[in-house]
Amino acid sequence: MKVLGIETSCDETGVAVYDTEAGLLSHRLHSQIELHAEYGGVVPELASRDHIRRLPLLIRQTLASAALEVGDIDGVAYTAGPGLAGALLVGASVAESFGLAADIPVLPVHHLEGHLLSPLLSADPPAFPFIALLVSGGHTQLMRVAGVGDYTLLGESLDDAAGEAFDKTAKLLGLGYPGGPQLARLAEQGQAGRFRLPRPMLHSHDLDFSFSGLKTAVLNVVSSEAWQPRDAADLAADFQQAVVEVLCAKALAAMKAAGLKTLVVAGGVGANRALRLQLDAATAKRGWRVHYPEPELCTDNGAMIAFAGGLRFAAGERPAQVPAVRVKPRWPLMELRPPQVA
The missing domain is CATH 3.30.420.40 (ATPase, nucleotide binding domain)
Structure with a gap:
């Protein structure tokens, strides 16, 4: 058909x-x-x-x-x-x-x-069931996927989604539209570790997310008297590292809780290079698999x-x-x- x-x-x-x-x-x-x-x-x-x-x-x-x-x-x-x-x-x-x-x-x-379902279009598609981390511009969700239309929500963002946090933080740093990809590129030019940004809900003992406080932490930095625009790349790197750390920790926790060894990452933020590198390393260490859509998808x-x-x-x-x-x-x-x- x-x-x-x-x-x-x-x-x-x-x-x-x-x-x-x-x-x-x-x-x-x-x-x-x-x-x-x-x-x-x-x-x-x-x-x-x-x-x-x-x-x-x-x-x-x-x-x-x-x-x-x-x-x-x-x-x-x-x-x-x-x-x-x-x-x-x-x-x-x-x-x-x-x-x-x-x-x-x-x-x-x-x-x-x-x-x-877009990762199933790849040359090496995952098999049901699997854990899905859906990270798009307006949604951050973790779910168990048993089949087409058979979805169980495990956790989601309680305020800003990861993609929204990327876009809003990009505006705070004076980056243009679309902000998320520009911030990710800027982060690759910076060195993480200079700014002490929070990891919201990292130890909440559930699978929910919250990125509004992280965005506010960036606002406090750029509003301070000590802020210098030349530090933007380092701040972008710290912001991205915080988001990636939380996304990875929650995704791994969901897999462990569900007893599954296959993770699917989908949505626009799923193209983020830092997120892919950290998830690849973490799942390989545990003998698990992670699947992504083709970059163009x-x-x-x-x-x-x-x-x-x-x-x-x-x-x-x-x-x-x-x-x-x-x-x-x-x-x-x-x-x-x-x-x-x-």
Whole structure:
């Protein structure tokens, strides 16, 4: 079954075709970084309008790259949430229109399920069950994954997610948009150890996270009379080290508590080099395995949506009989269930 995937949850327009037998056939991605950079963050209305402009061309390019015609597609999957309401509506409208015109089924997909399952697209995919550390811009969660839609939440951020803390700290250091990747690059130029930053909830004896206090600690440093802009790289290194230390400790604790030896890391922060190095070393020491998405699939993309939809289609799930544009800007991952066979 060939599934067209459409991702428009925020500031990236992604389109892909996934074949449930042959794998990922093609994918295209357009980033809106330049569009939003002058505003220092995502402007929802501009994001929605850009999705409208980009989607038709990206769909044509993706199909052409896979040597497919519209009639070769068997189903459509689109991001229904969570995300920006206007941006989600663009993708949903295009997906439902495509499905209606081609007379094929259309499935709404949870954005975070796409991230969560994206490591299964790699050449060496993990097997169920596993522990997942989901670290994206707005979410930091640990969960036990027993199968598609079979998720048990073990812990999550009680305030700022790790990605949000990266972005907000980047602003405090005067870095541009997108802040998280820029802070990570700056941290590689610095030397950790100069600033005594907290490790929030490191010894809380649970699997929850809190990064708001860490961000406030950075604010106190840059607001002090002793602060010098030349120290920014060292402070970035200390901040990143604190976040990575907490993420690693909690992930390892979750694996030990669950009695599992496989860890999956997904979401944009999962591309962070320092996080990968520390997790690789820690899991190798214990004889465990850690899996990541391919680097190009760490950010929002259509491939993960086509793949998640493809898994549900393959399991027999089908949409409601009456086509409807369905989006959920706020959609807890724990509301998902295993594929519902029609």
